[in-house]
Amino acid sequence: MTGSTEDYAPHPLIGGRTAALRALTAWRGSAPGAARVIVVTGGSGSGRSRLLTGFLMLCEPEFRKQLPLDEMDPSTVPPELPAPAVPAPDGLTAAQVLWLLADHYELNATSIEAVYAELAALGEPVTVVVPDVDRAGPVRTAGEPARLVREVLSPLAATETVRLLVEVPRPLAAELAQGLPAGAVQIIDLDEPEWADSEGLVRHAQAALNPEFGAPELPFTMDPAARLALGAAIGRRAGTSPLVVQLAVNCILMAPEGFDPADERFLPTSVGEALDLHARRLGTDSQTLRLLLAPLALAEADGIPVHLWARLASAVAGQDMSQAIAGGLLLAGPFVQPEEQDTDPAEGEQGEGGRTLLRLLHPAIGDEIRAGLPNVAAAQTQIAMALLEAVPEQDWSKADPYVRDHIAGHTLEAGLLPQLLTDPALFVHADPVPLRAAIEAVPPEELGAPARTYLRTAPLLTRTQAPTMLRAALLETAFVEDGLPEYAEAIHQRLGLELPWQTLWSLPVPGISAVTVGSLPRPDGPATPVAVMVVPAGTPGARPAGAPGEESGAAVLVHGLVRPDPLGDVDPEQVLRPSEEERAAAPLGLSRGADYLRVWERADQEVVAALISDAPFTAADLSPDGILLLATERGAKALRIRGAGAGIAS
Template sequence: MTGSTDGYAQHPHIGGRTAALRALAAWRMEWPGAPRVIALTGNPGSGRSHLLTGFLMMCDPEFRKRLPLDDMDPSTVPPELPSPAVPSTAGLTAAQVLWLVAEHYNLAATAVDDVYAELAALDQAVTIVVPDVDRAGPVRAAGEAARLVREVLKPLAATETVRLLVDVPRPLAVELADGLPYGSVQIIDLDEPQWADPEGLVRHAEAALSPQAAAPALPFTVDPAARHALAAAIGRRAGTSPLVVELAVDSILMAPEGFGPADEQYLPGSVGEALDLHARRLGADPQTLRLILAPLALAEGDGLPVEMLARLVGAVAGRDMSETVAGAMTLAGPFVQPGQADGDGGPTLLRLRHPAIGDAVRAGLPNVRAAQSRTAMALLEAVPEQDWGKADPYVRDHIAAHTLEAGLLPQLLTDPGLFVHADPVPLRAAVEAVSVEALGAPARTYLRTAPLLTRTQAPTVLRAALLETAFVEDGLHEYADAVHRLGFDLPWRTLWSLPVTGISAVTVGSLPGPEGSATPVALLVVPADTPGARPVGASGEAGGSSAVLVHSLTAPATTLLGEADPQQVRLPSEDERAAAPLGLSRGADYLRVWDRASEEVLAALITDTPFTAADLSPDGVLVVATARGAKALRIRPRAAETSS
């Protein structure tokens, strides 16, 4: 699409949009009177992402060298400046997007409010471009796009040192602009006449119909006059939507038989019409096409594994559709895009070529929640032996999103295996979208542990270990035991947890008993008013400001030895500690237990609240304290390697 207007060459990626490009270029060069904030919006499929991508090509100092900028309208070309910050939003949370901005500008902030304060204190303005706000969040039904606007983009827009350009759905564009000073913000709606580009749509269609673009040789592709006439008709019918143009052209070229280019009634005016007209031209029921696409419209993440499509189509339809799906390549082709998980070599995934197709399919479903419910049940049935360790990665990582939209998620959140095996990023997002009151006790434990799992990107075994100890902390011992039954070699077993605040020191030792026996204990230094504790002063006398709790080292949390005299507790000598097989090292938010002989780390414990104290017994029981309380973990020694 390199045609010219008024003697200027078109942007080779965009092929039009002169008015919008002029406004964006003026914003980029800080032209007098240009707004500081621009919200680029329009209907799904209006070409927002396409326009923004083309504009960013000209904002990149290296990429712009490949463009014919000297031949283009100078008023559409931004000046050569350092690249703006362009944080990706696809699949990310609002917080993740903000920290991408902070990282781009090397901010020292460690808290959200500090990011805005540091940006406001900069000597010169910074430029931030945020594309695809509607694709934010790891879970569609969690409403992350709205959260991104309210919690990140509005504060950025209110920061005078920030020049902001965002690609955002229309309702959120209005919300973003609300409250900003007059003249500081502009909404560019690509469906409004002043920003629409009907000539660009015709050029787009004509280029796609050309044999030079690999279109097959047909009467209306090889004949320039016929090609232009058809392109003009497609553009007229498409209104303001480049996506409808693309779908119309692809539908015609994929199945040209029976197409009459002289009759515009065979050309779509919307995405929904593109679906229905394509099906009718192929002699299929439009509802059949919509059913085939329904699982993709309900899918999460990067796409649906191809082998699951027939099962889920049947689930949504309520009948076996496997034969129909097997022969549906031409029927579904214009609307589907294949891909691979994890790059080359991963399983084949199917996804819709544009979210607007999903919107049209979902709008045609009688009941989206019911369709999601049937989809979720089919996915659950596909888990071998109901073992999440054997589940397909798509099912394992996205079942929570499906059940969230189906209204069934709280019922699912009772399985420790799911908590351990599922990707914590989408699972956390789904759980956070449910009111806390609707969550059971194990789900609430997961909810408070999830930030630690996502922040550290903990692998599966570490997730299991952290959840095991969290369940013990919350008194859910049966769930901790269930984690151990999952078959992992966990680095520890949590023996007990004591919810006592204000612990300033812990020490392990032993309490002498009759006939030379001894009871392993933990001494916890706590505030003087702690129930069950023995007050001690600076000189060891009663009446001091601190006290000591004596707790069995290995028995359950209820085993407080209230009658025990802390003065009678025997502490390990330095020689005993030095001779112990395990060593302990500590940071503010981590502890490591290592084997002295091999210097191998046996256990790495991390926390979301700083450790206040820790001690390790000679036989490998680790006692740690945080603001939440104290707990004891028996460290599992690494099994000795044997050789024959």
């Protein structure tokens, strides 16, 4: 039973769900006996997202003014309160969702643990609504929804000052409720009879068939009796799934020719039947339709560019599908949603105005398509190979943004991602958010050295939202630090980028407290540029600091400045430091803060290199000829600064 009443107007978006709305309203108003945590779940396509969207319309003070509240069942209208926090997880990591929540409540927390502590310490309960948990994560197969439940939602649910409403897939609902005291949590499963909404499904179908709401004028849509009868049949056949209702209506209206509204055999009872019956009614085998939709079912992010559809469908099918796609609008149309996306010339995207992406109408369609594939990993392998072939001249700077940014997601599900992670050009040009998420999903022991370097550097790439040039600079330095000079050299030689510096060397000596540049006179030639570093006593190759016999706890290490040559036999007293006059006459100047360094042209004050680090800078010095010597808690490195172009290094 739905608990609906004929005397009240239904919710204009939901059209029913009275029992569920009553439970949510009781939760929102902290009614006696209402659970503190509500978990809305159900099968994919059961209307979870629509229910929460409709309920949030009632919780938003300005939006609720547009609703006919006086005509609705009072038990389904929550009291007017400040809007709840709604950290939408679509495309985000678990940590990002938590920090959205921290920002909403203006917390001062600097760690994940502190967020929960500060929420618990707030003077009054906080209300949090988290919809669309199944859409969390920048990579579809990286398991972010489960991580969001374990690392964020479960701790929130256990915080007694948090009133939590979440919408999760059924496999995660029990995990979220586990461990909470009796009465603290209520699970609303929209497929269960208590919460199902057969009347709402019928109204949904009847409204979707009505020309007043956009349906085409057809005999069975213009005739009220025929329309109501067909809507009732669609709703009855759909069981508990609003998605099946939507697909049934889409299929009928997309190709109404020959449709007999009195013949219920072509009205689906599931997503799979909607696919099969639509193909049969159009005289095509269902497998063709499923192969056309397979690339969309395996797609990442917001969908695939329309110009790649035929290429990828052909790759999965193992045959040319371009003809099927050329005439396949009627066939695939009910299940596909196009989306216009603006291009970004700053990231190398070509064209004016934008481009068209294609995605499935609902994730449940993707679930059905993937379940019917003989081997998902094999299909993803074929897609990955087709995407690689689509890279012009194997130059990642010219690749389509979808190929460049999401090939990692496809190769992850294919089990081939480690093999892809050997090209520094991909590291430089790909969006670091999905690439990082994909790499983090691979067991560390399966990653090669370049991928481990990328993963170590990725937090800076994502935190700074660094564009291509800055990503290249960060990675060039990181490769040198990790003993991969050939990858650093490849960034300089192959990518055609004028980086603001070249990393000359890196020395993994912890505990450096001071550095200075200098020169070591030579009787038989020009002076040798050197780096002088104050290091902890006992550091290999270093000389004790201070007078003989004194124990200062520090030592001095002398190292070549241009070439990574240890000069342990050199007396630091022999090193000549640049004079103040030499420094003042140098073309470049250096300024330093706790977490940044800037090198600038003295002539025009233009910053030519800006450096940040995930570890605080402990010391820095700049030679008159433009070699920057810097130290963090992990060690020291030397960078030859070039005269133009800003950058970041760690």
